[in-house]
Amino acid sequence: QVHLVESGGGLVQAGGSLRLSCAASGRTFSSYVMGWFRQAPGKEREFVASIRWNTGRTYYADFVKGRFTISRDNAKNTVYLQMNSLKPEDTAVYYCNADPPSADYWGQGTQVTVSS
DSSP, X not given: OOEEEEEOOEEEETTOOEEEEEEEESSOOTTSEEEEEEEOTTSOOEXXXXXXXXXXXXXXXXXXXXXXXXXXXXXXXXXXXXXXXXOGGXXXXXXXXXXXXXXXXXXXXXXXXXXX
């Protein structure tokens, strides 16, 4: 059974940084694209960034280009999201999943709150 656990969220002032982690267990994702998604209150969940596990190729939503960086650690089976220059509109619950996402893989997410 696949288990994805997100961590690293918190409260930060605008312009600050956070690093999110997604620890994966239950299978290897070497043939997958792994992604970060977010859902703000009253809004639909949206794509943020993804990384092809075997090649490291990355993909970003336009609204995070130049500010966020996705990476992975093969040995730890972990995907990271480094978030810099955070804005209040980045406030959301952040989730990791395969890309395209699987309904079976959604975890609890980690809350990111950016104050102005």
